[in-house]
Amino acid sequence: MPESASVGNAPDGARQSSESAVTRFFRATEIDTRMLGMLGALLLIWLTFHFFSDGRFLTPRNLWNLSVQTSSVAIMSTGMVLIIVTRHIDLSVGSILGFVAMIMGVTQTQLLPDLLGYSHPMTWVATLAVGIVLGALIGGLHGYIIAYLGVPAFIVTLGGLLVWRGAAWWVTSGQTVAPMNSTFRLMGGGPYGSIGSFWSWVVAGIGCLGLTLMILVGRRNRTRFNFPQRPVWAELTLIGVGCSAILGAVAVFNSYPWPKGIVRRWAAANNVEVPDGGIFIAHGIAIPVLMAICVGVVMTFIATRTRFGRYVFAMGGNPEAAELAGINTRWVTMKIFILMGILCAIAGAISTARLNASTNAQGTLDELLVIAAAVIGGTSLGGGVGTIVGAMIGAVVMQSLQSGMVLLGVDAPFQNVVVGVVLVFAVWLDSLYRRHQS
Amino acid sequence: MQTDTAAQKEQTPVGMQSTDKVVEMSDVSISFGGIHAVDHASLDLHKGEVVALLGHNGAGKSTFIKILSGAYKSEGGTIRIRGEEALINNPRDAKAYGIETIYQTLALADNVDTAANLYLGRELRTAWGTLDDVAMEARAREVMGRLNPRFERFKEPVKALSGGQRQSVAIARAILFDAQILIMDEPTAALGPQETAQVGDLIKQLKQDGISIFLISHDIEDVFELADRVAVMKNGQMVGDAPTHLVSKDEVLGMIILGKCPPAATPGPGAIDL
Numbered sequence: 001m002p003e004s005a006s007v008g009n010a011p012d013g014a015r016q017s018s019e020s021a022v023t024r025f026f027r028a029t030e031i032d033t034r035m036l037g038m039l040g041a042l043l044l045i046w047l048t049f050h051f052f053s054d055g056r057f058l059t060p061r062n063l064w065n066l067s068v069q070t071s072s073v074a075i076m077s078t079g080m081v082l083i084i085v086t087r088h089i090d091l092s093v094g095s096i097l098g099f100v101a102m103i104m105g106v107t108q109t110q111l112l113p114d115l116l117g118y119s120h121p122m123t124w125v126a127t128l129a130v131g132i133v134l135g136a137l138i139g140g141l142h143g144y145i146i147a148y149l150g151v152p153a154f155i156v157t158l159g160g161l162l163v164w165r166g167a168a169w170w171v172t173s174g175q176t177v178a179p180m181n182s183t184f185r186l187m188g189g190g191p192y193g194s195i196g197s198f199w200s201w202v203v204a205g206i207g208c209l210g211l212t213l214m215i216l217v218g219r220r221n222r223t224r225f226n227f228p229q230r231p232v233w234a235e236l237t238l239i240g241v242g243c244s245a246i247l248g249a250v251a252v253f254n255s256y257p258w259p260k261g262i263v264r265r266w267a268a269a270n271n272v273e274v275p276d277g278g279i280f281i282a283h284g285i286a287i288p289v290l291m292a293i294c295v296g297v298v299m300t301f302i303a304t305r306t307r308f309g310r311y312v313f314a315m316g317g318n319p320e321a322a323e324l325a326g327i328n329t330r331w332v333t334m335k336i337f338i339l340m341g342i343l344c345a346i347a348g349a350i351s352t353a354r355l356n357a358s359t360n361a362q363g364t365l366d367e368l369l370v371i372a373a374a375v376i377g378g379t380s381l382g383g384g385v386g387t388i389v390g391a392m393i394g395a396v397v398m399q400s401l402q403s404g405m406v407l408l409g410v411d412a413p414f415q416n417v418v419v420g421v422v423l424v425f426a427v428w429l430d431s432l433y434r435r436h437q438s
Numbered sequence: 439m440q441t442d443t444a445a446q447k448e449q450t451p452v453g454m455q456s457t458d459k460v461v462e463m464s465d466v467s468i469s470f471g472g473i474h475a476v477d478h479a480s481l482d483l484h485k486g487e488v489v490a491l492l493g494h495n496g497a498g499k500s501t502f503i504k505i506l507s508g509a510y511k512s513e514g515g516t517i518r519i520r521g522e523e524a525l526i527n528n529p530r531d532a533k534a535y536g537i538e539t540i541y542q543t544l545a546l547a548d549n550v551d552t553a554a555n556l557y558l559g560r561e562l563r564t565a566w567g568t569l570d571d572v573a574m575e576a577r578a579r580e581v582m583g584r585l586n587p588r589f590e591r592f593k594e595p596v597k598a599l600s601g602g603q604r605q606s607v608a609i610a611r612a613i614l615f616d617a618q619i620l621i622m623d624e625p626t627a628a629l630g631p632q633e634t635a636q637v638g639d640l641i642k643q644l645k646q647d648g649i650s651i652f653l654i655s656h657d658i659e660d661v662f663e664l665a666d667r668v669a670v671m672k673n674g675q676m677v678g679d680a681p682t683h684l685v686s687k688d689e690v691l692g693m694i695i696l697g698k699c700p701p702a703a704t705p706g707p708g709a710i711d712l
Contacts, residue, residue: 225576227572227575227576304569305568306568310550310554310561313550314549314550316549317547317595318547320545321547321558322547322559323529324507324509324529324545325529325559325560326508326559326560384548384549385549
C-alpha cells in the first residue's frame with residue numbers, strides 16, 4: 001500500500017551527493033565515529049604521558065604491563081555493559097571478585113592438594129571451575145532477587161557489596177591465602193605466564209584470518225540476497241586497518257624481552273648456554289590478556305549474534321515492547337547477572353594469580369572502575385546502547401590514566417581526583433555528541 | 439466451519455452465524471486498585487469481520503483488547519478462540535493462537551533496526567543457532583516493500599524513522615506471521631490523511647484475505663467506512679454492539695456519550711434506558 005507513507009525518506013543517491021568526502025568514507029566503512037573518537041582520546045592520553053615521562057610510556061615493557069593490568073577490569077566490564085544496557089547496575093562486582101578469589105585461594109591451597117595431590121597439573125582448571133560455578137550462583141541469586149522479587153538492582157547489589165566483602169573475610173577470618181599453585185599462577189602473566197613470540201604470531205594470524213573471513217562471509221550473505229553492499233575499497237580498508245592493528249600489537253608484545261635474571265635461571269634449568277649478549281626471549285601475549293581477548297570475542301558474539309543478546313538490547317530500548325513481544329524478560333535479566341558472576345570469577349582468578357595471593361581487600365573499588373570503563377566505553381546509563389569492544393577500550397583508558405600517573409609519580413590521592421574528573425568529563429562529552437547526533 | 443468465498447461474504451456482511459465465530463470474549467473483567475477498568479464485558483468477532491470498538495478515553499477499550507493480546511490477564515469470564523476455550527496468560531500465548539496486536543504506543547524497541555523489531559521474540563536462526571540477520575532483513579524488505587515501497591532505512595534504529603515509517607514497521611510486524619486475528623489500537627493516530635487512507639486500504643485487503651480485525655479508533659468516519667459492526671464501551675462496560683449499516687452516526691454518538699442503545703443494537707450491561 002502506502003506509496004507516500006515513506007515520509008522524509010529521500011532516495012539514497014540524493015542524500016549522498018550533499019555529503020562531504022569524510023562523511024561518505026564513514027558511511028561506506030560503517031566505522032563508528034564515536035569509537036574512533038575514543039581511540040583518538042586514548043592515543044592523546046598515551047602521547048601526553050609519553051611526552052611528560054621522558055619517553056617511558058610508549059615502550060614495549062610499559063604497554064605489556066598495561067595490557068596485563070587492564071585484563072581483570074576489562075573482563076568484568078563486558079558483563080557490566082549488558083547490565084547497564086538493560087537499565088540495571090551492579091555495585092557488587094568487586095566484592096564478588098574478592099569472595100570468589102578467597103574461595104579459589106582456599107580451594108587450591110587447602111582442598112585440592114588433598115584431593116588431587118600437591119601441584120597436580122589440573123589444579124588450575126579445578127580451581128577456576130569452582131570459582132566459575134560459585135560466581136554463577138552468586139550472580140544467579142542477585143538476578144533472581146532483582147528479576148523475580150522485584151528489588152531494584154541498585155539495592156540488591158549494594159547489599160551484595162557488603163555481604164560478599166564480609167563473606168570474604170569470614171572464609172579465613174581475614175588471613176591472606178598464599179602462595180598459589182604454579183599452574184594457576186600462569187593466569188596472572190609474568191614471563192612464564194605469556195605465550196612467547198611464536199604462539200603470539202599464531203594468535204595474530206588467527207585474528208587476521210578471522211577478521212577477513214567475517215567480512216567475506218558477511219559480503220557473501222548480502223550478495224546472496226541482493227542487498228546493498230559496502231564498496232570493495234571500504235571492505236579492504238577495514239581488513240587492512242584491522243590486521244595492521246592486530247599485527248602491530250603483537251609486534252609490540254614480542255619486542256618485550258624476559259629479564260636477564262629469568263633468562264639465566266631458565267637457561268640453567270634447561271641446560272642452555274647463554275652467549276655474551278644474552279638470549280632474547282620475548283614475552284609475547286600474556287595469558288590474562290589472551291583470556292580477556294577470548295572473553296571479549298565470546299561476549300561480542302553473545303551480544304550481537306544470539307537471541308539472548310538481541311533481547312538484552314531490546315529490553316534496554318523498550319522494556320514494555322520486549323514484554324509485549326513475548327520475551328521472558330525476567331529470565332533474561334537473571335541470565336545477565338549469572339554471566340556477570342562468571343566474569344567476576346574469571347577476573348578474580350587473574351587477579352589472584354597476579355598477586356600470588358588471595359587477600360581480604362582484593363577487588364575493593366573495582367565496581368567503580370568497571371562501571372566507569374563501561375560508561376567511558378559508550379554504554380548509556382539510559383539503557384539500550386553499548387558495545388563490548390567499547391567497554392574494553394574504556395578499561396584501557398582508565399588503566400592508562402592510572403599507570404601513567406604512577407609513572408609520572410603523581411600522588412595517589414591526586415590520581416583519584418584526575419580519574420574522577422576524567423570520568424565526568426568523558427560522559428559529558430559523550431552526551432554532547434549524542435545530542436548532536438539526534 | 440465453512441470457508442467463505444468473497445462473494446458469499448458480500449451477500450452476508452452482517453448477522454453471521456455463530457459457527458464462524460473466531461473470538462468469543464464473555465464476561466471478562468479487570469480492575470486496577472479497586473477501579474473496574476473492564477467490567478463483565480463480552481464481545482464476539484467473526485471470520486473476516488472488522489469490529490470497531492468505540493468509546494471515550496478511559497472507557498476501557500485498550501484494556502479490553504489487551505486481555506485478548508495477553509498483556510493483561512482477565513479476572514474472570516472466558517475467551518474462546520475458534521470455538522475452543524483459550525488460556526491467554528501472556529503475549530506469547532496470544533501469538534500462539536494467531537492473535538497479533540498493533541499497540542497504540544507501537545511497542546517498538548527504538549534502539550534496534552526494522553528487521554530486529556519485526557522478528558522480536560521470534561528471531562530466525564541459522565543452522566548454528568545464531569541470529570540469521572540476513573534472512574530476517576530479506577523478509578523485512580519484502581513485507582516493508584509491500585507496505586511502504588520507498589522505505590530503504592533498514593540499517594537504522596527505528597527511533598530515527600518518521601512517525602509514518604514507525605507505524606508501518608508496527609503494522610508489518612503484525613502481518614508478518616500470518617495472523618488470523620488482528621488487534622489494531624488507533625493504527626492511524628500518528629498518520630496524516632493520505633497515510634490514514636492507505637491503512638484503510640490495507641484493512642480492506644486483510645479483511646478480504648479472511649483476517650478478523652478488532653479496530654479501536656476515534657475517527658467515526660473511518661469506522662463507518664471500514665467496520666462491519668460497531669461496539670461501544672463506557673465506564674468499563676459494554677454499552678452494546680450493532681451492525682454498522684443499521685445504525686446512524688448520531689445513534690453511535692448517543693451510545694458513546696449517553697450509553698443509550700438504538701433499537702438495531704444488541705444492548706450490553708452498560709446500556710441505560712432513557
